[in-house]
Amino acid sequence: MIEEIDALDASCIEKLARGELLAVRWKKFITEELAETLKYGILTKGFDKYINASSIGKVGLAFYETENDPVRIHEYFDDAAKNIRELRGRCTPYLSPIDLLRCTLDEIWPAGAKIETLYGRKMYVGLSRVVEPGVPMLAHHDIFSKDAPDSFEAQSLRAQLAANVYLSMPLEGGALQIWDTEISVEEFDAMRGGSYGVDPVLLGKPTVEVRPEAGDLLLFNSTCMHAVSPSMDATRLSLSCFVGYRGSASPLSFWS
Numbered sequence: 001m002i003e004e005i006d007a008l009d010a011s012c013i014e015k016l017a018r019g020e021l022l023a024v025r026w027k028k029f030i031t032e033e034l035a036e037t038l039k040y041g042i043l044t045k046g047f048d049k050y051i052n053a054s055s056i057g058k059v060g061l062a063f064y065e066t067e068n069d070p071v072r073i074h075e076y077f078d079d080a081a082k083n084i085r086e087l088r089g090r091c092t093p094y095l096s097p098i099d100l101l102r103c104t105l106d107e108i109w110p111a112g113a114k115i116e117t118l119y120g121r122k123m124y125v126g127l128s129r130v131v132e133p134g135v136p137m138l139a140h141h142d143i144f145s146k147d148a149p150d151s152f153e154a155q156s157l158r159a160q161l162a163a164n165v166y167l168s169m170p171l172e173g174g175a176l177q178i179w180d181t182e183i184s185v186e187e188f189d190a191m192r193g194g195s196y197g198v199d200p201v202l203l204g205k206p207t208v209e210v211r212p213e214a215g216d217l218l219l220f221n222s223t224c225m226h227a228v229s230p231s232m233d234a235t236r237l238s239l240s241c242f243v244g245y246r247g248s249a250s251p252l253s254f255w256s
Contacts, residue, residue, distance in 0.1 A: 102254055111252075128237065129238050145157065
């Protein structure tokens with residue numbers, strides 16, 4: 001259910017979209033040395049916490065945080081270009097791994113790839129996610145149509161993938177866990193109550209558990225339940241975005 005690759009091609013995206021694979025791992029998408037350098041460039045300038053998941057650190061504003069609030073949505077779009085530049089600035093003089101991923105997907109996908117447009121405005125892409133030692137990431141799913149229920153763009157997706165480039169990993173813990181069963185939005189909301197996610201124990205043994213290394217790229221189906229085990233000894237830092245699939249004749253899209 002997980003495939004290890006040394007280069008990304010269109011068949012990887014198709015297999016993920018069709019559910020033939022739960023995840024694809026590209027080892028050393030960037031070098032471990034570059035990942036270490038970028039880690040310091042990003043973390044030394046500080047980070048915030050998610051509005052609706054306060055145990056998790058981040059740089060940038062995820063659309064998930066807007067929660068259909070017009071004020072937050074307005075802030076998200078007003079800051080989208082600035083937040084993209086912020087990541088580039090923290091990576092300077094090196095290429096942002098998210099920009100590298102965007103170029104790679106555009107090159108390998110027949111119809112190309114582009115930043116997602118929502119409500120007539122370009123979205124933000126390139127969230128930095130910081131998980132400190134001892135903090136688990138609860139089991140959850142990411143579904144664009146849930147975050148933007150009145151949007152044709154969100155409703156038109158045939159598959160939604162998560163893409164993570166890892167810049168720092170602990171020696172122990174920090175594994176990505178994925179379950180191959182999809183839970184309805186209503187069932188998940190009933191399970192989680194006021195939290196952003198649920199205890200992974202409630203889902204049983206994960207279908208896939210993978211512990212990436214610094215420099216790796218992971219792509220997986222974000223509509224499946226997924227979680228991250230606690231890091232035991234160091235901060236876990238990744239750069240992330242979503243990849244939208246609408247069929248082989250349509251461009252891929254990215255957003256965070």
